[in-house]
Amino acid sequence: MSSPVIEYVAEPLLEFGYGQSLDDPKQGLFLFGPLDERRPSSMRVGVVGTPAGIDLYKNWVRSITGFIPAARTEALHQVAFPGFEAVFRTPWSADPVAELPISPADISKSLRISDRHVGIFETVTLFEKAIRQKLRQDDALVDVWFIVIPEEIYILGRPQSRVPFLERRMIERRINARIARRLRSQPSLFAEDMEEAKIYAYDLDFHNQLKARLLDTKAVVQIVRDTSLSSLNGPYSPGARRLQDPATLAWNLTTTSYFKAGGRPWKLHSVRDGVCYIGIVFKQDTQDPSGTSACCGAQMFLNAGDGLVFKGALGKWQPERKEFHLSRSDASDLMKSVVEEYVAENGKAPKEIFLHSRTHFNNEEWEGFNDALPAGVAIVGVRISRSSDVKIFRPGRTPVLRGTTLKISDRKAYTWSSGFVPALKTYAGREVPNPISVEVTRGEADIIQVCRDIMGLTKINFNSCIYGDGLPVTLRFADSVGEILTAGPVGNLPPLPFRHYI
Known part of the structure; x- marks a missing residue:
């Protein structure tokens, strides 16, 4: 057996537009833009959310069309964001190709159903149904769907979330999670029981369940909290929920959005x-x-x-x-x-x-x-x-x-x-x-x-x-x-x- 030895693996280079290469994604995009291959002619984005969430999305897109300064100009890893089209050579209009408003009252009502499986399933259905209906009725091409969720979905739409007792909407069902698990190994003779039990086959996570239920539509989804978009629109505050400055968040969110829309950043x-x-x-x-x-x-x-x-x-x-x-x-x-x-x-x-x-x-x-x-x-x-x-x-x-x-x-x-x-x-x-x-x-x-x-x-x-x-x-x-x-x-x-x- 050979003795341990220390070697250095040089930093890999990335390729950007015009066949140019650098080691830093931000600097490469800033100087040369993304790869020419498969570059979208425009960002065709559909947005789903409450009316307030849709407005936040539009304001955020307007903010990323311009210059966003770095939080610390002396830090080399914090780079100013020059604007989406300046970086990706692709326009992104603040007006989405599809707007699907969801009632805040309906979200609040479904989230607070006492049975958590039913509550999260029904909340996901509000967004899934809107997208499916749009895909059936309209030929508008959407490359990526922005799902802007209110903070209460993030708080109450996860596996360990608990709805405060006084806020719960009590419902009565013949089937619960325990019975549904038994029905998978011992099916019922009644079709309505098996149909009602399907809800319990889904995970208690809004994010994962929505993406899983939309896979058959081939819809590409970007889920973002409305507090993220609202914080990006306002002045940077170190005490806010987020840990990154607006320029860094703009770099990250626009890169994944561009990629999900079909582009190749590098x-x-x-x-x-x-x-x-x-x-x-x-x-x-x-x-x-x-x-x-x-x-x-x-x-x-x-x-x-x-x-x-x-x-x-x-x-x-x-x-x-x-x-x-x-x-x-x-x-x-x-x-x-x-x-x-x-x-x-x-x-x-x-x-x-x-x-x-x-x-x-x-x-x-x-x-x-x-x-x-x-x-x-x-x-x-x-x-x-x-x-x-x-x-x-x-x-x-x-x-x-x-x-x-x-x-x-x-x-x-x-x-x-x-x-x-x-x-x-x-x-x-x-x-x-x-x-x-x-x-x-x-x-x-x-x-x-x-x-x-x-x-x-x-x-x-x-x-x-x-x-x-x-x-x-x-x-x-x-x-x-x-x-x-x-x-x-x-x-x-x-x-x-x-x-x-x-």
């Missing part, structure tokens, strides 16, 4: 030809009455940050080991779908496939993955997890550099994906940075090259506009994608880009 500048990265997601299905069912999803990522989500079959959760594994046939089916989509996108099969997961792959899974591979395609299993096992300290006051890599062996290393960034002269964290553990568990690959790839994948999180993330994008959305896939009976849907899930 891509990795240098990628190895024919390499495909897949994030494997295992998420326990809490709605299963036995408590042992789990869901598998896979996300495929290319150099431009494109992603598709593939939902695998439900299987058995192993509570004693807190693990879930696919059968050989399910693993084969999942890999077959991934390869077919890659070929459809690139016209040829990949040369290498890297499977990123938080768990190890067992023999049955690995054999299934290999069963579906075309001849000549190499496959590598990589386990990635946050770690506090190792600390590295530098002389002076600055922490370890982002990109520092401690190679333990030919198959394991620790990479500091968060740390001091010389280009920005700052470290975004408040504690001594921890690394991520990177381990090649299956197949053969150069561990340092694997770490380089992972560092690149930390820079294509289009859900924000940050210099680099702490996790690769293959795993960053693992929990959120899994939550959407298990938030309700989504059915057998074709693979959708992951912009439908974030």
